[in-house]
Each structure stands twice: as structure tokens, then as C-alpha cells.
Amino acid sequence: MAPLDPGPGVAEAAVLDRLWETVEERRLSGDSTTSHSARLLARGTAKVAQKLGEEAVEAVIEAMAGNRRALIGESADLLYHLIVTWVDAGIRPEDVWAELVRRExxxxxxxxxxRQNFSSAGVVRAGDTTKLP
Ligand SMILES: N=c1c2ncn([C@@H]3O[C@H](COP(=O)(O)OP(=O)(O)OP(=O)(O)O)[C@@H](O)[C@H]3O)c2ncn1[C@@H]1O[C@H](COP(=O)(O)O)[C@@H](O)[C@H]1O
Incomplete structure (x- = not known):
């Protein structure tokens, strides 16, 4: 039997898995002179997270401006920095894919x-951090 056609964009989306593997290799090699990923990871979690936030804001600005082409570029920057954040946190892409599949x-x-029904039973209401341990 012929294999099922995975549909448009599925093969291209594997670039995210490959990018994670590359960034993880850079983390392990730790060569900050040749790798931007290694250099950023060496600066620590706060810097990695700050860069993710900056890229997110840049994507928001382009979305608000209706600048489609720039939004595509900023989206790629954002996905790259999200993947660096996953590597820093020890998260593998399949952890996130599994969560997305669970939500399908x-x-x-x-x-x-x-969630709100759950909170009315006296546990934690969404957005209410005062009851968190
Ligand atoms: N997709 C990307 C990618 N997107 C953006 N960037 C880099 O992210 C950097 C963002 O620049 P900024 O000026 O915003 O920030 P910064 O240089 O960290 O400096 P500061 O915020 O401290 O001023 C630039 O150097 C971009 O080139 C990327 N660097 C790498 N990749 C991918 O990661 C792979 C591994 O790259 P290296 O780790 O560099 O080998 C590459 O082959 C690419 O596939």
C-alpha cells in the first residue's frame, strides 16, 4: 500500500525538529566563537528568556502594522529563540508536540x-496567583 500523503507543509515543519537538534549540538559543543546559539546559551537562562521576549514583541509590532513580509521574518526569529529556550530548559520538541496533540x-x-468550574470548588482560579503555593 502507498504511504499516506502527510499533507502540505508537514515535511517543511520538520525543520523545527532539525533546528532543535542543531541548537542542542551547539549547546554540547559550547563553541561561542563560531555559534550564536552556544554564545546565547552560555549567557544563561535570563538572557535566553529576554531574547525570546524581545523577538515576541518585534513580531507583535509587525503584526499590528500589518507588515506581512516582516512578520514572516520575525516569526522565524521568534521560533529560533523559542527553540533555544527549549534547549536551555531541557525541553524536547516532542514534549510540546505531544501537548498540542493532547489539545487537538x-x-x-x-x-x-x-478550569473555572474547577476553581469554584475552592482550588485555584485561572489568573489568581494569590492562592498558589
Ligand atoms: N535560525 C537561526 C537564527 N535566527 C536568528 N538568529 C540570530 O539571532 C541573532 C539575533 O540578533 P540580535 O541583534 O537580536 O541579538 P544578539 O546578537 O543576541 O545581541 P544582543 O541582544 O545581546 O544585543 C542574530 O545573530 C541572528 O543571526 C539565528 N541564528 C541561528 N539560527 C539557526 O541556528 C543554526 C545554528 O546557528 P549557530 O548556533 O550560530 O551555529 C543556524 O544554522 C540556523 O539554522
Whole structure:
């Protein structure tokens, strides 16, 4: 039997897995003279997270301006910095893919309503950090 066609964009999306492998290799090699990823990771979690935030804001600015082409570029920067953040945190892409798969078919509205029901039983309400340990 012929293999199923995975659909448009599926093969290209594997670039994220390859990028994670590359950044993880750079972390292990630790050569900050030749690798931007190694240099950024060597600066620590706070710097890695700061760069992720900056790239997110830049993507927001281009989205608000309706600048499609620049938004594509900023999206690539954002995904790269998200992957550096995963490597720094010891998260593998399949951890995130599994969470997305788990959420497939669950409406965000229904999920939020379920969370609020949970909180009304006296546990933690969404967004209420005062009750967190
Ligand atoms: N996708 C990317 C990618 N996107 C953006 N960038 C770099 O991210 C940097 C962002 O620059 P900024 O001026 O915002 O920030 P900064 O240089 O960290 O400096 P400061 O914020 O401290 O001023 C630039 O040097 C970009 O080139 C990337 N660097 C690497 N990759 C991928 O990662 C792979 C490994 O790269 P190296 O780790 O450099 O070998 C490459 O083959 C690419 O596939």
C-alpha cells in the first residue's frame, strides 16, 4: 500500500525538529566563537528568556502594522529563540508536540470553562496567583 500523503507543509515543519537538534549540538559543543546559539546559551537562562521576549514583541509590532513580509521574518526569529529556550530548559520538541496533540479537538472555550468550574470548588482560579503555593 502507498504511504499516506502527510499533507502540505508537514515535511517543511520538520525543520523545527532539525533546528532543535542543531541548537542542542551547539549547546554540547559550547563553541561561542563560531555559534550564536552556544554564545546565547552560555549567557544563561535570563538572557535566553529576554531574547525570546524581545523577538515576541518585534513580531507583535509587525503584526499590528500589518507588515506581512516582516512578520514572516520575525516569526522565524521568534521560533529560533523559542527553540533555544527549549534547549536551555531541557525541553524536547516532542514534549510540546505531544501537548498540542493532547489539545487537538478540545475547544479553548470549553477548556477555560472547565478550569473555572474547577476553581469554584475552592482550588485555584485561572489568573489568581494569590492562592498558589
Ligand atoms: N535560525 C537561526 C537564527 N535566527 C536568528 N538568529 C540570530 O539571532 C541573532 C539575533 O540578533 P540580535 O541583534 O537580536 O541579538 P544578539 O546578537 O543576541 O545581541 P544582543 O541582544 O545581546 O544585543 C542574530 O545573530 C541572528 O543571526 C539565528 N541564528 C541561528 N539560527 C539557526 O541556528 C543554526 C545554528 O546557528 P549557530 O548556533 O550560530 O551555529 C543556524 O544554522 C540556523 O539554522
Amino acid at each position: 479537538g478540545i475547544s479553548g472555550i470549553a477548556e477555560k470553562a472547565a
